[in-house]
Amino acid sequence: MNSAYENFTREEIIAENIRQKKVIDELTEKFSQAEKTNSEYQFKVLHLETELAQLKRMIFGSRSERFVPAAIPGQTTLALETEIIEAKPPDTETITYTRKKKEDSQPIKRGRQPLPAHLERIKIVIEPQEDISGLKCIGEEITEEMDYKPGKLFVNQYVRPKYVTPETEDGSQKVLIGELPSRPIEKGIPGPGLLAQILIDKYADHLPCYRQIQRYQRLGVNIAASTISEWIRMITESWIKPLYDLHREIILNHSYLQGDETTIKVLDRNKKGKTHLGYYWVYHSPLTNMVLFEYQKGRGSEAPRELLKDFKGRLQTDGYAAYENLHNPDITLFCCMAHARRYFDQALNNDKVRAEFMLKQIQELYAIESKARKLNFTYEQRYELRQKESLPILKDIEAWLKNNIIQVLPKSPIGQAIAYSLERWNKLAYYATDGEVEIDNNLVENAIRPVALGRKNYLFAGSHEAAQRAAMVYSLLATCKKNNIEPYHWLRDVLTKIPDTKSSELHSLLPIKQECT
Numbered sequence: 001m002n003s004a005y006e007n008f009t010r011e012e013i014i015a016e017n018i019r020q021k022k023v024i025d026e027l028t029e030k031f032s033q034a035e036k037t038n039s040e041y042q043f044k045v046l047h048l049e050t051e052l053a054q055l056k057r058m059i060f061g062s063r064s065e066r067f068v069p070a071a072i073p074g075q076t077t078l079a080l081e082t083e084i085i086e087a088k089p090p091d092t093e094t095i096t097y098t099r100k101k102k103e104d105s106q107p108i109k110r111g112r113q114p115l116p117a118h119l120e121r122i123k124i125v126i127e128p129q130e131d132i133s134g135l136k137c138i139g140e141e142i143t144e145e146m147d148y149k150p151g152k153l154f155v156n157q158y159v160r161p162k163y164v165t166p167e168t169e170d171g172s173q174k175v176l177i178g179e180l181p182s183r184p185i186e187k188g189i190p191g192p193g194l195l196a197q198i199l200i201d202k203y204a205d206h207l208p209c210y211r212q213i214q215r216y217q218r219l220g221v222n223i224a225a226s227t228i229s230e231w232i233r234m235i236t237e238s239w240i241k242p243l244y245d246l247h248r249e250i251i252l253n254h255s256y257l258q259g260d261e262t263t264i265k266v267l268d269r270n271k272k273g274k275t276h277l278g279y280y281w282v283y284h285s286p287l288t289n290m291v292l293f294e295y296q297k298g299r300g301s302e303a304p305r306e307l308l309k310d311f312k313g314r315l316q317t318d319g320y321a322a323y324e325n326l327h328n329p330d331i332t333l334f335c336c337m338a339h340a341r342r343y344f345d346q347a348l349n350n351d352k353v354r355a356e357f358m359l360k361q362i363q364e365l366y367a368i369e370s371k372a373r374k375l376n377f378t379y380e381q382r383y384e385l386r387q388k389e390s391l392p393i394l395k396d397i398e399a400w401l402k403n404n405i406i407q408v409l410p411k412s413p414i415g416q417a418i419a420y421s422l423e424r425w426n427k428l429a430y431y432a433t434d435g436e437v438e439i440d441n442n443l444v445e446n447a448i449r450p451v452a453l454g455r456k457n458y459l460f461a462g463s464h465e466a467a468q469r470a471a472m473v474y475s476l477l478a479t480c481k482k483n484n485i486e487p488y489h490w491l492r493d494v495l496t497k498i499p500d501t502k503s504s505e506l507h508s509l510l511p512i513k514q515e516c517t
Contacts, residue, residue, distance in 0.1 A: 182499035192495035236469040244472040255313035258444040265460035284444035289482035293471035301325040334430035338440035343417035351414035383435030
Protein backbone atom coordinates (compact mmCIF):
# COMPACT_ATOMS: atom_id res chain seq x y z
CA MET A 1 0.00 0.00 0.00
CA ASN A 2 1.17 3.52 -0.78
CA SER A 3 2.77 5.08 2.31
CA ALA A 4 0.70 8.22 1.74
CA TYR A 5 -2.46 6.29 2.61
CA GLU A 6 -1.09 4.21 5.57
CA ASN A 7 -2.82 6.27 8.22
CA PHE A 8 -6.03 6.82 6.19
CA THR A 9 -9.21 5.17 7.14
CA ARG A 10 -11.24 3.42 4.50
CA GLU A 11 -13.65 6.35 4.29
CA GLU A 12 -10.79 8.84 3.90
CA ILE A 13 -9.26 6.81 1.08
CA ILE A 14 -12.61 6.73 -0.75
CA ALA A 15 -13.01 10.48 -0.27
CA GLU A 16 -9.46 11.11 -1.59
CA ASN A 17 -10.11 8.95 -4.66
CA ILE A 18 -13.32 10.87 -5.32
CA ARG A 19 -11.43 14.18 -4.99
CA GLN A 20 -8.68 13.07 -7.38
CA LYS A 21 -11.22 11.76 -9.87
CA LYS A 22 -12.94 15.14 -9.75
CA VAL A 23 -9.61 16.88 -10.39
CA ILE A 24 -8.92 14.52 -13.32
CA ASP A 25 -12.38 15.21 -14.76
CA GLU A 26 -11.83 18.97 -14.46
CA LEU A 27 -8.45 18.71 -16.16
CA THR A 28 -9.97 16.56 -18.92
CA GLU A 29 -12.74 19.15 -19.44
CA LYS A 30 -10.20 21.96 -19.58
CA PHE A 31 -8.10 19.98 -22.05
CA SER A 32 -11.14 19.37 -24.28
CA GLN A 33 -12.05 23.03 -24.08
CA ALA A 34 -8.47 23.98 -24.95
CA GLU A 35 -8.53 21.66 -27.95
CA LYS A 36 -11.82 23.20 -29.10
CA THR A 37 -10.45 26.72 -28.61
CA ASN A 38 -7.29 25.77 -30.48
CA SER A 39 -9.36 24.44 -33.41
CA GLU A 40 -11.37 27.67 -33.45
CA TYR A 41 -8.18 29.74 -33.46
CA GLN A 42 -6.74 27.59 -36.24
CA PHE A 43 -9.85 28.20 -38.32
CA LYS A 44 -9.73 31.94 -37.58
CA VAL A 45 -6.08 32.04 -38.63
CA LEU A 46 -6.96 30.18 -41.85
CA HIS A 47 -9.87 32.54 -42.48
CA LEU A 48 -7.75 35.64 -41.85
CA GLU A 49 -4.93 34.31 -44.05
CA THR A 50 -7.45 33.77 -46.85
CA GLU A 51 -8.89 37.27 -46.41
CA LEU A 52 -5.39 38.76 -46.34
CA ALA A 53 -4.42 36.93 -49.54
CA GLN A 54 -7.59 38.21 -51.27
CA LEU A 55 -6.95 41.74 -50.02
CA LYS A 56 -3.35 41.67 -51.27
CA ARG A 57 -4.59 40.42 -54.61
CA MET A 58 -7.13 43.26 -54.84
CA ILE A 59 -4.54 45.92 -53.93
CA PHE A 60 -1.34 44.65 -55.54
CA GLY A 61 -2.26 41.88 -57.95
CA SER A 62 -4.31 41.31 -61.05
CA ARG A 63 -8.06 40.99 -60.56
CA SER A 64 -8.33 38.70 -63.55
CA GLU A 65 -9.71 35.26 -62.80
CA ARG A 66 -7.94 33.71 -65.75
CA PHE A 67 -6.67 30.29 -64.76
CA VAL A 68 -3.53 28.76 -66.25
CA PRO A 69 -3.18 25.16 -65.01
CA ALA A 70 0.22 24.15 -63.72
CA ALA A 71 -0.32 20.53 -64.70
CA ILE A 72 0.36 18.99 -68.08
CA PRO A 73 -2.66 19.34 -70.44
CA GLY A 74 -4.82 16.25 -70.20
CA GLN A 75 -3.70 15.39 -66.67
CA THR A 76 -6.77 15.34 -64.38
CA THR A 77 -5.56 13.17 -61.49
CA LEU A 78 -5.47 14.45 -57.92
CA ALA A 79 -2.10 13.00 -56.89
CA LEU A 80 -1.29 14.10 -53.34
CA GLU A 81 2.28 12.85 -53.70
CA THR A 82 4.60 13.38 -56.62
CA GLU A 83 7.02 10.90 -58.08
CA ILE A 84 10.30 12.28 -59.37
CA ILE A 85 11.21 10.71 -62.70
CA GLU A 86 14.61 11.32 -64.22
CA ALA A 87 14.15 12.87 -67.63
CA LYS A 88 16.03 11.24 -70.49
CA PRO A 89 17.63 13.30 -73.26
CA PRO A 90 15.17 13.93 -76.10
CA ASP A 91 15.65 12.17 -79.41
CA THR A 92 16.96 14.40 -82.18
CA GLU A 93 16.28 14.53 -85.89
CA THR A 94 17.48 16.63 -88.82
CA ILE A 95 14.94 18.74 -90.71
CA THR A 96 15.68 20.51 -94.00
CA TYR A 97 13.51 22.95 -95.90
CA THR A 98 13.69 25.49 -98.72
CA ARG A 99 12.85 29.18 -98.42
CA LYS A 100 13.12 32.28 -100.60
CA LYS A 101 16.12 34.54 -100.40
CA LYS A 102 15.57 37.78 -98.57
CA GLU A 103 16.06 39.83 -101.73
CA ASP A 104 13.34 37.83 -103.51
CA SER A 105 10.75 38.17 -100.74
CA GLN A 106 8.07 40.85 -100.83
CA PRO A 107 8.88 43.98 -98.80
CA ILE A 108 6.88 44.39 -95.61
CA LYS A 109 4.69 47.48 -95.75
CA ARG A 110 5.25 49.62 -92.73
CA GLY A 111 3.94 52.97 -91.60
CA ARG A 112 0.90 54.46 -89.94
CA GLN A 113 -2.62 53.39 -90.75
CA PRO A 114 -4.70 55.74 -92.94
CA LEU A 115 -7.05 58.08 -91.09
CA PRO A 116 -10.74 57.01 -91.05
CA ALA A 117 -12.44 57.79 -94.35
CA HIS A 118 -15.69 58.95 -92.72
CA LEU A 119 -14.05 61.98 -91.08
CA GLU A 120 -14.69 65.34 -92.68
CA ARG A 121 -11.76 66.60 -94.76
CA ILE A 122 -11.05 70.33 -94.58
CA LYS A 123 -8.87 71.13 -97.60
CA ILE A 124 -6.04 73.58 -96.95
CA VAL A 125 -4.12 74.48 -100.15
CA ILE A 126 -0.56 75.74 -99.62
CA GLU A 127 0.97 77.36 -102.72
CA PRO A 128 4.72 77.92 -103.13
CA GLN A 129 6.01 81.30 -102.00
CA GLU A 130 7.66 81.81 -105.39
CA ASP A 131 5.83 83.29 -108.39
CA ILE A 132 3.95 80.46 -110.17
CA SER A 133 2.42 82.51 -112.98
CA GLY A 134 2.37 80.46 -116.19
CA LEU A 135 3.66 77.32 -114.49
CA LYS A 136 2.08 73.92 -115.13
CA CYS A 137 0.87 71.84 -112.13
CA ILE A 138 2.26 68.32 -112.43
CA GLY A 139 0.71 66.83 -109.30
CA GLU A 140 0.29 67.38 -105.60
CA GLU A 141 1.39 65.96 -102.29
CA ILE A 142 -1.24 65.38 -99.63
CA THR A 143 -0.43 65.31 -95.93
CA GLU A 144 -3.16 64.52 -93.40
CA GLU A 145 -3.39 65.25 -89.70
CA MET A 146 -6.29 64.54 -87.39
CA ASP A 147 -7.44 67.53 -85.36
CA TYR A 148 -10.18 68.30 -82.87
CA LYS A 149 -12.47 71.22 -81.98
CA PRO A 150 -13.99 71.30 -78.51
CA GLY A 151 -17.77 71.05 -78.37
CA LYS A 152 -19.49 74.39 -78.81
CA LEU A 153 -22.80 75.90 -77.84
CA PHE A 154 -24.86 77.71 -80.45
CA VAL A 155 -28.32 79.25 -80.66
CA ASN A 156 -31.09 78.07 -82.95
CA GLN A 157 -32.90 81.28 -83.85
CA TYR A 158 -36.33 80.55 -85.27
CA VAL A 159 -37.40 83.54 -87.37
CA ARG A 160 -41.09 83.47 -88.33
CA PRO A 161 -42.17 86.24 -90.68
CA LYS A 162 -45.75 87.43 -90.20
CA TYR A 163 -48.05 88.00 -93.14
CA VAL A 164 -51.46 89.60 -93.33
CA THR A 165 -54.12 88.58 -95.79
CA PRO A 166 -56.03 91.13 -97.88
CA GLU A 167 -59.22 92.53 -96.41
CA THR A 168 -62.32 90.51 -97.05
CA GLU A 169 -65.68 92.01 -97.97
CA ASP A 170 -66.54 92.43 -94.29
CA GLY A 171 -63.22 94.22 -93.68
CA SER A 172 -61.52 91.39 -91.67
CA GLN A 173 -57.92 90.28 -92.13
CA LYS A 174 -55.95 87.25 -91.01
CA VAL A 175 -52.34 87.10 -89.80
CA LEU A 176 -50.28 84.15 -91.07
CA ILE A 177 -47.16 82.88 -89.26
CA GLY A 178 -45.19 79.64 -89.42
CA GLU A 179 -45.73 77.09 -86.63
CA LEU A 180 -42.85 76.38 -84.27
CA PRO A 181 -41.60 72.77 -84.32
CA SER A 182 -42.29 70.68 -81.23
CA ARG A 183 -39.50 70.93 -78.67
CA PRO A 184 -38.43 68.63 -75.82
CA ILE A 185 -39.10 71.34 -73.22
CA GLU A 186 -41.87 73.64 -74.42
CA LYS A 187 -40.83 77.30 -74.10
CA GLY A 188 -37.54 76.10 -72.63
CA ILE A 189 -34.00 77.18 -73.46
CA PRO A 190 -32.30 73.85 -74.30
CA GLY A 191 -32.57 72.10 -77.65
CA PRO A 192 -32.51 68.31 -78.18
CA GLY A 193 -28.77 68.25 -78.88
CA LEU A 194 -27.86 70.00 -75.62
CA LEU A 195 -30.24 67.83 -73.57
CA ALA A 196 -28.91 64.66 -75.20
CA GLN A 197 -25.32 65.73 -74.46
CA ILE A 198 -26.10 66.40 -70.78
CA LEU A 199 -27.65 62.93 -70.36
CA ILE A 200 -24.86 61.18 -72.28
CA ASP A 201 -22.17 63.02 -70.30
CA LYS A 202 -23.76 62.04 -67.00
CA TYR A 203 -24.97 58.47 -67.59
CA ALA A 204 -22.70 57.16 -70.39
CA ASP A 205 -19.47 59.07 -69.76
CA HIS A 206 -19.99 59.43 -65.97
CA LEU A 207 -19.41 63.20 -65.89
CA PRO A 208 -21.18 64.79 -62.89
CA CYS A 209 -23.30 67.88 -63.50
CA TYR A 210 -20.89 70.20 -61.69
CA ARG A 211 -18.08 69.21 -64.08
CA GLN A 212 -20.37 69.81 -67.05
CA ILE A 213 -21.14 73.26 -65.63
CA GLN A 214 -17.42 74.03 -65.44
CA ARG A 215 -17.00 73.02 -69.06
CA TYR A 216 -19.85 75.28 -70.21
CA GLN A 217 -18.33 78.12 -68.18
CA ARG A 218 -15.16 77.78 -70.25
CA LEU A 219 -17.37 78.38 -73.30
CA GLY A 220 -18.68 81.57 -71.71
CA VAL A 221 -22.10 80.27 -70.60
CA ASN A 222 -23.21 79.97 -66.97
CA ILE A 223 -25.84 77.30 -66.29
CA ALA A 224 -27.00 76.79 -62.70
CA ALA A 225 -26.84 73.31 -61.19
CA SER A 226 -30.53 73.52 -60.29
CA THR A 227 -31.33 74.33 -63.93
CA ILE A 228 -29.52 71.27 -65.29
CA SER A 229 -31.14 69.07 -62.64
CA GLU A 230 -34.57 70.38 -63.59
CA TRP A 231 -33.90 69.78 -67.29
CA ILE A 232 -32.95 66.16 -66.54
CA ARG A 233 -36.08 65.70 -64.41
CA MET A 234 -38.40 67.15 -67.07
CA ILE A 235 -36.90 65.14 -69.93
CA THR A 236 -36.91 61.80 -68.10
CA GLU A 237 -40.45 62.21 -66.73
CA SER A 238 -41.98 63.59 -69.94
CA TRP A 239 -40.26 61.60 -72.68
CA ILE A 240 -37.88 58.94 -71.33
CA LYS A 241 -40.44 57.39 -68.97
CA PRO A 242 -43.03 56.37 -71.63
CA LEU A 243 -40.21 54.92 -73.72
CA TYR A 244 -38.84 53.11 -70.65
CA ASP A 245 -42.28 51.71 -69.74
CA LEU A 246 -42.61 50.22 -73.22
CA HIS A 247 -39.04 48.93 -73.06
CA ARG A 248 -39.82 47.31 -69.69
CA GLU A 249 -42.98 45.66 -71.00
CA ILE A 250 -41.17 44.20 -74.02
CA ILE A 251 -38.23 42.77 -72.08
CA LEU A 252 -40.50 41.12 -69.48
CA ASN A 253 -42.32 39.33 -72.32
CA HIS A 254 -39.14 37.56 -73.37
CA SER A 255 -38.62 33.91 -72.43
CA TYR A 256 -35.06 34.13 -71.07
CA LEU A 257 -33.62 36.73 -68.70
CA GLN A 258 -30.44 37.10 -66.66
CA GLY A 259 -30.75 38.91 -63.34
CA ASP A 260 -28.32 40.67 -61.02
CA GLU A 261 -28.26 43.62 -58.63
CA THR A 262 -25.88 46.40 -57.61
CA THR A 263 -25.84 49.17 -55.02
CA ILE A 264 -26.39 52.92 -55.37
CA LYS A 265 -26.11 55.50 -52.58
CA VAL A 266 -29.12 57.81 -52.35
CA LEU A 267 -29.68 60.98 -50.35
CA ASP A 268 -32.61 60.47 -47.98
CA ARG A 269 -34.49 63.36 -46.36
CA ASN A 270 -35.11 61.16 -43.31
CA LYS A 271 -31.39 60.45 -42.77
CA LYS A 272 -29.59 63.72 -42.14
CA GLY A 273 -25.90 63.54 -42.97
CA LYS A 274 -26.19 59.96 -44.22
CA THR A 275 -27.07 58.24 -47.46
CA HIS A 276 -29.43 55.35 -48.02
CA LEU A 277 -28.02 52.24 -49.72
CA GLY A 278 -30.45 51.45 -52.52
CA TYR A 279 -30.28 48.78 -55.22
CA TYR A 280 -30.55 48.59 -58.97
CA TRP A 281 -32.13 45.31 -60.04
CA VAL A 282 -30.86 44.62 -63.54
CA TYR A 283 -32.25 42.20 -66.13
CA HIS A 284 -30.74 41.33 -69.50
CA SER A 285 -32.28 39.45 -72.41
CA PRO A 286 -29.43 37.66 -74.27
CA LEU A 287 -31.74 36.69 -77.13
CA THR A 288 -32.56 40.33 -77.99
CA ASN A 289 -29.75 42.35 -76.32
CA MET A 290 -32.11 44.42 -74.17
CA VAL A 291 -31.25 45.62 -70.66
CA LEU A 292 -33.62 46.74 -67.89
CA PHE A 293 -32.67 48.66 -64.73
CA GLU A 294 -35.15 49.13 -61.90
CA TYR A 295 -34.42 50.95 -58.67
CA GLN A 296 -35.60 49.62 -55.30
CA LYS A 297 -34.84 50.83 -51.78
CA GLY A 298 -33.87 47.34 -50.57
CA ARG A 299 -32.47 43.97 -51.61
CA GLY A 300 -35.34 41.84 -50.33
CA SER A 301 -37.28 39.34 -52.41
CA GLU A 302 -40.24 41.76 -52.72
CA ALA A 303 -38.53 43.62 -55.59
CA PRO A 304 -38.05 40.71 -58.05
CA ARG A 305 -41.28 39.07 -56.89
CA GLU A 306 -43.34 42.12 -57.91
CA LEU A 307 -41.50 42.78 -61.16
CA LEU A 308 -41.52 39.13 -62.30
CA LYS A 309 -44.99 38.16 -61.09
CA ASP A 310 -46.23 37.70 -64.69
CA PHE A 311 -42.92 36.55 -66.21
CA LYS A 312 -42.90 33.18 -67.94
CA GLY A 313 -39.60 31.61 -68.87
CA ARG A 314 -36.05 31.00 -67.71
CA LEU A 315 -34.27 33.22 -65.19
CA GLN A 316 -30.51 32.94 -64.65
CA THR A 317 -29.04 34.43 -61.46
CA ASP A 318 -25.99 34.21 -59.22
CA GLY A 319 -27.83 31.99 -56.71
CA TYR A 320 -28.92 34.87 -54.44
CA ALA A 321 -31.63 33.60 -52.07
CA ALA A 322 -34.10 36.40 -52.90
CA TYR A 323 -34.79 34.77 -56.26
CA GLU A 324 -35.79 31.52 -54.53
CA ASN A 325 -38.94 33.17 -53.12
CA LEU A 326 -40.56 34.44 -56.31
CA HIS A 327 -43.67 32.26 -55.87
CA ASN A 328 -44.07 32.04 -59.65
CA PRO A 329 -44.43 28.48 -60.97
CA ASP A 330 -43.89 29.69 -64.56
CA ILE A 331 -40.24 30.59 -63.86
CA THR A 332 -37.42 28.09 -64.41
CA LEU A 333 -34.59 29.28 -62.16
CA PHE A 334 -30.98 28.32 -62.84
CA CYS A 335 -27.52 29.57 -61.87
CA CYS A 336 -24.27 31.02 -63.19
CA MET A 337 -21.14 28.88 -63.60
CA ALA A 338 -18.84 31.93 -63.32
CA HIS A 339 -19.97 32.53 -59.73
CA ALA A 340 -19.22 28.92 -58.80
CA ARG A 341 -15.84 29.22 -60.47
CA ARG A 342 -15.09 32.39 -58.47
CA TYR A 343 -15.31 30.47 -55.18
CA PHE A 344 -12.69 27.97 -56.34
CA ASP A 345 -10.45 30.77 -57.58
CA GLN A 346 -10.60 32.30 -54.08
CA ALA A 347 -9.77 28.89 -52.55
CA LEU A 348 -6.47 28.47 -54.40
CA ASN A 349 -4.44 29.58 -51.38
CA ASN A 350 -6.38 27.21 -49.12
CA ASP A 351 -6.35 23.95 -51.10
CA LYS A 352 -4.37 24.35 -54.30
CA VAL A 353 -4.81 20.77 -55.52
CA ARG A 354 -8.59 20.62 -55.26
CA ALA A 355 -9.13 24.21 -56.41
CA GLU A 356 -6.91 23.75 -59.47
CA PHE A 357 -8.69 20.54 -60.38
CA MET A 358 -12.09 22.25 -60.39
CA LEU A 359 -10.79 25.31 -62.23
CA LYS A 360 -9.37 23.08 -64.94
CA GLN A 361 -12.66 21.18 -65.29
CA ILE A 362 -14.61 24.44 -65.58
CA GLN A 363 -12.02 25.72 -68.05
CA GLU A 364 -12.81 22.74 -70.27
CA LEU A 365 -16.52 23.62 -70.13
CA TYR A 366 -15.76 27.16 -71.24
CA ALA A 367 -13.54 25.87 -74.05
CA ILE A 368 -16.57 24.01 -75.41
CA GLU A 369 -18.62 27.23 -75.24
CA SER A 370 -15.84 29.09 -77.06
CA LYS A 371 -15.83 26.46 -79.76
CA ALA A 372 -19.55 26.87 -80.36
CA ARG A 373 -19.19 30.65 -80.48
CA LYS A 374 -16.28 30.62 -82.96
CA LEU A 375 -18.14 28.24 -85.29
CA ASN A 376 -21.33 30.38 -85.07
CA PHE A 377 -23.41 27.41 -83.98
CA THR A 378 -27.17 27.69 -83.93
CA TYR A 379 -28.94 27.10 -80.60
CA GLU A 380 -29.76 23.55 -81.71
CA GLN A 381 -26.14 22.84 -82.68
CA ARG A 382 -24.92 24.28 -79.37
CA TYR A 383 -27.35 22.03 -77.49
CA GLU A 384 -26.05 18.94 -79.33
CA LEU A 385 -22.44 19.94 -78.64
CA ARG A 386 -23.16 20.41 -74.93
CA GLN A 387 -24.91 17.05 -74.72
CA LYS A 388 -21.98 15.33 -76.39
CA GLU A 389 -19.01 17.09 -74.76
CA SER A 390 -20.15 19.13 -71.73
CA LEU A 391 -22.52 16.64 -70.12
CA PRO A 392 -19.85 13.97 -69.37
CA ILE A 393 -17.63 16.61 -67.74
CA LEU A 394 -20.54 17.90 -65.65
CA LYS A 395 -21.30 14.38 -64.42
CA ASP A 396 -17.65 13.87 -63.42
CA ILE A 397 -17.66 17.20 -61.56
CA GLU A 398 -20.82 16.29 -59.65
CA ALA A 399 -19.31 12.97 -58.55
CA TRP A 400 -16.10 14.73 -57.49
CA LEU A 401 -18.03 17.32 -55.46
CA LYS A 402 -19.97 14.63 -53.59
CA ASN A 403 -16.80 12.69 -52.86
CA ASN A 404 -14.78 15.71 -51.64
CA ILE A 405 -17.41 17.52 -49.56
CA ILE A 406 -16.82 15.04 -46.72
CA GLN A 407 -13.03 15.41 -46.88
CA VAL A 408 -12.72 19.16 -46.26
CA LEU A 409 -13.51 21.53 -43.42
CA PRO A 410 -17.02 22.96 -44.03
CA LYS A 411 -16.00 26.53 -43.16
CA SER A 412 -12.74 26.53 -45.08
CA PRO A 413 -12.63 28.37 -48.45
CA ILE A 414 -12.49 25.09 -50.38
CA GLY A 415 -15.31 23.67 -48.24
CA GLN A 416 -17.48 26.71 -48.95
CA ALA A 417 -16.65 26.51 -52.66
CA ILE A 418 -17.65 22.84 -52.87
CA ALA A 419 -20.80 23.40 -50.78
CA TYR A 420 -21.88 26.37 -52.93
CA SER A 421 -21.63 24.33 -56.13
CA LEU A 422 -23.09 21.12 -54.75
CA GLU A 423 -26.15 22.86 -53.27
CA ARG A 424 -26.91 24.45 -56.66
CA TRP A 425 -25.59 21.74 -58.94
CA ASN A 426 -28.78 21.03 -60.88
CA LYS A 427 -29.19 24.76 -61.53
CA LEU A 428 -25.54 25.15 -62.52
CA ALA A 429 -25.69 22.25 -64.97
CA TYR A 430 -29.08 23.28 -66.42
CA TYR A 431 -27.47 25.23 -69.28
CA ALA A 432 -26.37 21.95 -70.90
CA THR A 433 -30.04 21.02 -71.44
CA ASP A 434 -30.97 24.22 -73.32
CA GLY A 435 -29.07 25.56 -76.32
CA GLU A 436 -30.54 29.07 -75.99
CA VAL A 437 -29.19 29.86 -72.53
CA GLU A 438 -25.67 30.92 -71.57
CA ILE A 439 -23.24 29.14 -69.25
CA ASP A 440 -22.92 32.21 -67.02
CA ASN A 441 -24.34 35.59 -66.08
CA ASN A 442 -21.42 37.65 -67.35
CA LEU A 443 -23.50 39.51 -69.93
CA VAL A 444 -25.70 41.12 -67.30
CA GLU A 445 -22.68 41.86 -65.10
CA ASN A 446 -21.11 43.74 -68.02
CA ALA A 447 -24.30 45.81 -68.33
CA ILE A 448 -23.93 46.87 -64.67
CA ARG A 449 -20.41 48.27 -65.05
CA PRO A 450 -21.50 51.83 -65.99
CA VAL A 451 -23.21 52.10 -62.59
CA ALA A 452 -19.97 51.15 -60.83
CA LEU A 453 -18.10 53.82 -62.78
CA GLY A 454 -20.83 56.34 -62.04
CA ARG A 455 -20.58 55.66 -58.30
CA LYS A 456 -16.94 56.76 -58.37
CA ASN A 457 -17.80 60.04 -60.10
CA TYR A 458 -21.14 61.45 -58.97
CA LEU A 459 -21.07 59.39 -55.71
CA PHE A 460 -24.84 59.31 -55.03
CA ALA A 461 -28.31 60.03 -56.39
CA GLY A 462 -30.10 63.09 -55.04
CA SER A 463 -33.29 61.23 -54.14
CA HIS A 464 -35.10 57.93 -54.60
CA GLU A 465 -36.97 59.48 -57.54
CA ALA A 466 -33.67 60.59 -59.11
CA ALA A 467 -32.30 57.06 -58.72
CA GLN A 468 -35.26 55.65 -60.66
CA ARG A 469 -34.89 58.33 -63.34
CA ALA A 470 -31.26 57.25 -63.68
CA ALA A 471 -32.45 53.63 -64.01
CA MET A 472 -34.61 54.65 -67.00
CA VAL A 473 -31.68 56.27 -68.79
CA TYR A 474 -29.28 53.42 -67.89
CA SER A 475 -31.73 50.90 -69.37
CA LEU A 476 -31.87 52.59 -72.77
CA LEU A 477 -28.18 53.49 -72.98
CA ALA A 478 -27.10 49.98 -71.96
CA THR A 479 -29.36 48.61 -74.71
CA CYS A 480 -27.71 51.02 -77.18
CA LYS A 481 -24.32 49.62 -76.20
CA LYS A 482 -25.48 46.00 -76.57
CA ASN A 483 -26.75 46.76 -80.09
CA ASN A 484 -23.74 48.87 -81.20
CA ILE A 485 -25.84 52.05 -81.50
CA GLU A 486 -24.10 55.40 -81.02
CA PRO A 487 -25.95 56.78 -77.95
CA TYR A 488 -25.73 60.54 -78.52
CA HIS A 489 -27.17 60.52 -82.05
CA TRP A 490 -29.85 58.03 -81.00
CA LEU A 491 -30.93 60.12 -77.99
CA ARG A 492 -30.85 63.40 -79.93
CA ASP A 493 -33.01 61.82 -82.63
CA VAL A 494 -35.44 60.51 -79.98
CA LEU A 495 -35.76 63.89 -78.23
CA THR A 496 -36.39 65.53 -81.61
CA LYS A 497 -39.08 63.09 -82.73
CA ILE A 498 -40.82 61.90 -79.56
CA PRO A 499 -42.97 65.03 -78.94
CA ASP A 500 -44.80 64.30 -82.22
CA THR A 501 -44.76 60.48 -81.94
CA LYS A 502 -48.00 58.64 -81.17
CA SER A 503 -48.04 56.13 -78.32
CA SER A 504 -48.70 53.32 -80.80
CA GLU A 505 -45.48 54.23 -82.65
CA LEU A 506 -43.11 54.56 -79.68
CA HIS A 507 -41.58 51.14 -80.40
CA SER A 508 -39.96 52.62 -83.54
CA LEU A 509 -37.77 54.82 -81.28
CA LEU A 510 -36.36 51.99 -79.13
CA PRO A 511 -32.66 51.14 -79.68
CA ILE A 512 -33.41 47.56 -80.72
CA LYS A 513 -34.11 45.51 -83.79
CA GLN A 514 -37.73 46.00 -84.67
CA GLU A 515 -38.42 42.25 -84.82
CA CYS A 516 -37.70 42.18 -81.08
CA THR A 517 -40.88 44.14 -80.38
